[in-house]
Amino acid sequence: xxxxxxxxxxxxxxxxxxxxxxxxxxxxxxxxxxxxxxxxxxxxxxxxxxxxxxxxxxxxxxxxxxxxxxxxxxxxxxxxxxxxxxxxxxxxxxxxxxxxxxxxxxxxxxxxxxxxxxxxxxxxxxxxxxxxxxxxxxxxxxxxxxxxxxxxxxxxxxxxxxxx
Numbered sequence: 001x002x003x004x005x006x007x008x009x010x011x012x013x014x015x016x017x018x019x020x021x022x023x024x025x026x027x028x029x030x031x032x033x034x035x036x037x038x039x040x041x042x043x044x045x046x047x048x049x050x051x052x053x054x055x056x057x058x059x060x061x062x063x064x065x066x067x068x069x070x071x072x073x074x075x076x077x078x079x080x081x082x083x084x085x086x087x088x089x090x091x092x093x094x095x096x097x098x099x100x101x102x103x104x105x106x107x108x109x110x111x112x113x114x115x116x117x118x119x120x121x122x123x124x125x126x127x128x129x130x131x132x133x134x135x136x137x138x139x140x141x142x143x144x145x146x147x148x149x150x151x152x153x154x155x156x157x158x159x160x161x162x163x164x
Contacts, residue, residue: 027126028059030067033098035118042115043122050123050159064092064129066122072097080104081121083128090132094125101151108152117151120159 027047035043044056057063072079072095080100084091101117102109127141128134136144141159150158 025054025130026057026060026063027054028057028063028065030059030065033068033070035068035098035115036111038111039115039118042112043119044115046116046119047123050119050156051126054126064094064126066126067093067095068118069095069097071099081125083125085134088134090129090134092129094122094129096121096125104148105152106148108148113152116154120146120151123159 029040031040047054047056054064059065071077072082076082078100079097081094081096084093084095096118098118101121102114105113105117124141131142133142136142143158146158
């Protein structure tokens with residue numbers, strides 16, 4: 001049975017090389033919200049900083065698909081992003097939700113900040129896939145919640161993979 005794994009204020013910075021090696025490291029974007037070009041460029045820059053071994057490609061069978069939507073399904077109303085899963089296996093499809101990210105950021109909505117926040121949410125969700133983990137940690141990459149200042153801020157320290 002397919003379902004969605006809820007992820008609230010979600011961020012990421014880097015993967016352990018051994019964890020990422022077993023999974024495809026290609027990422028494709030399905031932009032259903034028509035992100036502004038400056039936001040999309042900021043997203044790509046930040047994602048490459050967070051997960052430098054991942055490459056952006058055209059969508060195909062091997063790539064992890066990141067889908068941008070305006071809002072999550074009603075039952076996940078507060079989610080910033082979700083990772084698809086089936087039978088305790090995280091699938092290579094993640095979703096990132098623009099409106100909840102914008103609400104979380106509040107008035108801090110420059111293209112650079114919005115792109116950074118979207119990249120951090122996407123990187124967190126991609127981490128669920130690459131690490132094949134449905135759960136969250138008490139800190140770091142798979143922490144379930146982050147403050148808006150962490151989503152928007154330049155310091156990536158909060159996004160390190162926890163060594164738990």
